[in-house]
Amino acid sequence: xxxxxxxxxxxxxxxxxxxxxxxxxxxxxxxxxxxxxxxxxxxxxxxxxxxxxxxxxxxxxxxxxxxxxxxxxxxxxxxxxxxxxxxxxxxxxxxxxxxxxxxxxxxxxxxxxxxxxxxxxxxxxxxxxxxxxxxxxxxxxxxxxxxxxxxxxxxxxxxxxxxxxxxxxxxxxxxxxxxxxxxxxxxxxxxxxxxxxxxxxxxxxxxxxxxxxxxxxxxxxxxxxxxxxxxxxxxxxxxxxxxxxxxxxxxxxxxxxxxxxxxxxxxxxxxxxxxxxxxxxxxxxxxxxxxxxxxxxxxxxxxxxxxxxxxxxxxxxxxxxxx
Amino acid sequence: xxxxxxxxxxxxxxxxxxxxxxxxxxxxxxxxxxxxxxxxxxxxxxxxxxxxxxxxxxxxxxxxxxxxxxxxxxxxxxxxxxxxxxxxxxxxxxxxxxxxxxxxxxxxxxxxxxxxxxxxxxxxxxxxxxxxxxxxxxxxxxxxxxxxxxxxxxxxxxxxxxxxxxxxxxxxxxxxxxxxxxxxxxxxxxxxxxxxxxxxxxxxxxxxxxxxxxxxxxxxxxxxxxxxxxxxxxxxxxxxxxxxxxxxxxxxxxxxxxxxxxxxxxxxxxxxxxxxxxxxxxxxxxxxxxxxxxxxxxxxxxxxxxxxxxxxxxxxxxxxxxx
Numbered sequence: 001x002x003x004x005x006x007x008x009x010x011x012x013x014x015x016x017x018x019x020x021x022x023x024x025x026x027x028x029x030x031x032x033x034x035x036x037x038x039x040x041x042x043x044x045x046x047x048x049x050x051x052x053x054x055x056x057x058x059x060x061x062x063x064x065x066x067x068x069x070x071x072x073x074x075x076x077x078x079x080x081x082x083x084x085x086x087x088x089x090x091x092x093x094x095x096x097x098x099x100x101x102x103x104x105x106x107x108x109x110x111x112x113x114x115x116x117x118x119x120x121x122x123x124x125x126x127x128x129x130x131x132x133x134x135x136x137x138x139x140x141x142x143x144x145x146x147x148x149x150x151x152x153x154x155x156x157x158x159x160x161x162x163x164x165x166x167x168x169x170x171x172x173x174x175x176x177x178x179x180x181x182x183x184x185x186x187x188x189x190x191x192x193x194x195x196x197x198x199x200x201x202x203x204x205x206x207x208x209x210x211x212x213x214x215x216x217x218x219x220x221x222x223x224x225x226x227x228x229x230x231x232x233x234x235x236x237x238x239x240x241x242x243x244x245x246x247x248x249x250x251x252x253x254x255x256x257x258x259x260x261x262x263x264x265x266x267x268x269x270x271x272x273x274x275x276x277x278x279x280x281x282x283x284x285x286x287x288x289x290x291x292x293x294x295x296x297x298x299x300x301x302x303x304x305x306x307x308x309x310x311x312x313x314x315x316x317x318x319x320x321x322x323x
Numbered sequence: 324x325x326x327x328x329x330x331x332x333x334x335x336x337x338x339x340x341x342x343x344x345x346x347x348x349x350x351x352x353x354x355x356x357x358x359x360x361x362x363x364x365x366x367x368x369x370x371x372x373x374x375x376x377x378x379x380x381x382x383x384x385x386x387x388x389x390x391x392x393x394x395x396x397x398x399x400x401x402x403x404x405x406x407x408x409x410x411x412x413x414x415x416x417x418x419x420x421x422x423x424x425x426x427x428x429x430x431x432x433x434x435x436x437x438x439x440x441x442x443x444x445x446x447x448x449x450x451x452x453x454x455x456x457x458x459x460x461x462x463x464x465x466x467x468x469x470x471x472x473x474x475x476x477x478x479x480x481x482x483x484x485x486x487x488x489x490x491x492x493x494x495x496x497x498x499x500x501x502x503x504x505x506x507x508x509x510x511x512x513x514x515x516x517x518x519x520x521x522x523x524x525x526x527x528x529x530x531x532x533x534x535x536x537x538x539x540x541x542x543x544x545x546x547x548x549x550x551x552x553x554x555x556x557x558x559x560x561x562x563x564x565x566x567x568x569x570x571x572x573x574x575x576x577x578x579x580x581x582x583x584x585x586x587x588x589x590x591x592x593x594x595x596x597x598x599x600x601x602x603x604x605x606x607x608x609x610x611x612x613x614x615x616x617x618x619x620x621x622x623x624x625x626x627x628x629x630x631x632x633x634x635x636x637x638x639x640x641x642x643x644x645x646x
Contacts (some may be wrong), residue, residue, distance in 0.1 A: 010404075011410060013419035015427065016507035019399075019434035026433070027399060030353050036401045036449060038439050043405075076342075076350060078359045080447050082366075090334060103337065110343035115329050116361050120442065124403050126359060126449040128350075151607075185486050209632070 002315055021225065023025040023209060024129070026136050031130045033136050035066035041121040049164040052091045055123070056098025056200040056316040063127040064190035065129060065210040065262040071199025072129035074192065077103065079125050080136065082118035106192055113318045134199050137208035137266065142226035146207075147273035151194045153238045153265040153282075154215050158258025159246040160185025168247065175305040177242045184240075184255035188262040194266055194282065201272070206312030208266040216256035218315045226267070232287035234302035239293040254310070256300065325638055343550065346389040346532060347452070351461050356452045356459050365442040372487040375414045376445070377509045388451040388533040388585040393459035394522025395452035396514065400426065405441035414438040422601035423624060437633035442546055458524050460531035460589065465549035469530075471610040472597035474517045474563045474587040474603075475577040477538050481581025482569040483508025493569065495590050498563045507563075511585040517605065518587055524595070531589040539621065540637045541577035541588040547619030549590070555610035557625035579623065579632070642646025 011017050019025040024033035038043055039059050050058070050219045060077065067074045079099070083091075105109060108127075161171055161179040170178060191210075198206055207226055210220040215237065223230045234252055243251045267289050268276070302309040313319055328541065336342050342348040343487055347356035362368055362382050377630040383400065389524070390397045390591070405460055406415075426433060431450075442466070483504040486493055494503060516534075530549055546553045559576055565572045589610050599606045621632040 002436055006415065009434070010419065010438065013416060013423070014433045015423065015630060016432050025399070025401070025434035030355065032353065034399070034401060034435060034451070036403050036435060036437050036447075038403050038405060038437050038445075038447070039541075040405055040439050040441050040445075040646070043440050052329070071409060076357070078348070078357060078360050078449055079363050082361060082363055082445065083329075092329065092332055093336060096333065100336070100338065107341050110337045111348035112357060112359060113333075114359050114361050114447075115326055115333065116363050117366050118363050118443070118445070122361075122363075122405065122441070122445055124359075124437075124447045126357075126401055128357070272442075295527055 004311065004315060011244045013304065022139055023069045023111060023135045023156065024136065031131045033070050033072045033131060033132070034126065034302035035063055036126040037063050037066070037126045038095070038122065038123065048210060050186055052094035053098040057187055059123045060099045060102045061188050061190050061262065062212060063125045064106065065188070065212060067127055067129035068190050068195035069132070069208050069210040069264055070129065071134060071195045071208065072131050072136055073196065074106050074108050074127055074129045076128040077108050077115035077125055081111055081113065082116045084119055084121065085117060087233065102190070104253055114281055121170055127202035135205045136263060137199050137206045138226060139207055139209060139222050141203060141205045141209035141266035142228050142289050144228060144289050144291045145270060146228060146267040146289040147270050147285050148219065148232060148289065149266050149268060149273050149276060149283050149285050150215065150238065151191045152189070152261070152282050153240050154261050155243050155251055155254035155258050155262055156181055156184035156209060157165035157188060157260040158254040159243055162246055173245055177245060179215050181246060185260060190262060191264050191297045194280065198266055198268065198276065202268055203272060204269065206266050206268045208264055210260045212259060213263055214259040214314065215256040215265055216309045219298045220309050220314060222265070223298050227292055227294055228289045229291050229293035229297040231290050231299045231301060234288040234300050236284060238284045252302070253319055327634065327638060334590060341623060342523050345462055346392045351406045354454045356390060356393045356454060357449065358516060359449040361445065361447045362388050364628050370487055371616060373509055375417035379418035380424055380510055382446045382448055383422045383425045383510050384513050384585065385412040385535060386448045386510070387429065387560060388535060390452035391513050391518035392516045392531050392533040392587055393452065393454070394457060394518045394531065395428050395454050396519065397431050397450055397452045397458055399432050400448055400452040402433055402436035404436065405439045407442055407444065408440060414622045414632055419444055439584065451514065455558035458528045460522050460529045462530055462532060462545050462548035464626055465530035465551050465590035465612050467551060467612050467614045468538055468593060469590040469612040470608050471542065471553060471555060471562065471612065472596050472599060472606050473538065473590060474514045475584070475605050477565050477584050478574055478577035478581050479504055479507035480560045480583040481577040482566055494598055496568055500568060503565070504569060508583060511583065514587050517603065521589055521591065521599065525591055526595060527592065529589050529591045530613050531587055533585045534586045535582060537580040537582040537637065537640065538588055539632045542621045543619055543632050543637060546616065546621050550617055552614055552620040553613045554613050554618035554622045554624060556627055557623050559607060559609040561607045568602050569602070575625070577644055580636060582640070605628060
């Protein structure tokens, strides 16, 4: 079973699945949102390519990004660690320093957790955020007439992964360029403040997701949940000017399917979107919501062709069909 | 590093550790308690000795027991699964049926989770409970003059583990006796209703813990956190009448250090303890809180000797010193 069909199966096994299907669960009466994410050694990270400090940082960042995608305020973290016997004290110290970097920045309290043995390192963080009077952004809130915005550049994390896995291939690239992309992968920035701003200042609840599984995945899920069609102009998707040096001809594919950028993608009212883009340098308008569509439809329009995003592309992290 | 020193190290690395140190974190302003627990294949369970259904049941039960030890009401569960590629659909189905058994019994909503790949099965559950107007029981609330109570029998889970690991050794024991102990290990009962009753009816907030790491560990931690000394009468600790058939001469050791019984141990006002014991068949008075003691002291008094529980005994799950 792939992850997508496994999640569908699991959802069918939960008697009341009304809390499932967004980046977080919204506990309305408590004005809270909750998210949980796991990082597994040799599945999500390798100790050869990350430091314990950056691992702690990233484990917290990926959960923060889910809270950011609601426009909520992170508050309490619960950290479960499974560690091999031979792990030393300095690993634990550095790992917590990495988490603390983000905890102190965003006022998060580590309020609990669990420690067990294991053959590989497992990190699970559950993060609770507060909505403080605002309804959190949901995938299902996009409306025809909205514009599609993103809060940062895309594809850089995938480029960083490429470098980390095959550094020798890039010996001719400038060192600071390599570092920039590696950092994008190892130390993603959670857009807590921008997520909050978008939800607080929007006239109605926006649709928002993070691009942890790629921009294509985020827009496809918003389009499905909201029953709308989305059109994106390929040349409006912001990418790093040096991206082509790492993945020649891959920029659009990495931006759409690379994943782990943790940029936010949102659908907001047209005038509000333009206001945001004008006053916030990081925010770009990349497309629009064009109308009803029962099973989701995302078109990526470039000057050469029009791609229609499919689940298959999202699973394979690559283009397959084109129209 | 052993688990105890690892937890001490981690606590020292958390800037505000005021939420750490009980079975749950108490989020006062939200009237919530939160707990998290991980089960790792070949560390906490083996697929040879448990079914996917019972694994789901137990993963939920161990978290429920932490909520029970607060006297709180379980509400929302977040389930993170890491699964090897070769796992089939029926595993996931049975696992969720096992969890659903307890979710429907206690009105719990599975509100989120995460699925990842891994070489071994990992189950992490974060459970949120509601305190509904009552301050949750804390380890630090025991007072001189209290009686010590437990809500069920002890040592049976350890006996069940012994049978599951060496079934051939017990070919002469009756089948229903073997099943009883195996069930105690595989399908522990979370004392949600009794935990709630103890907190609701007590004149003041009681000290309470579950005996997930053994009665000795629970009483030692209560004694340390509350700065009190505790005396337990060995012959008052309730055990199954057939326990001796599985572990000859081991009954007291298994009751104190075996762990995974998920019975509650509490220190409550003397008159309230007697009232509870009178009206509730499961509840037994096993000892008393006798006075101040800065670093914790638990004496187990039998007709032959007096044991003083040490951290070493808890780590080794066995007696070592005696007075």
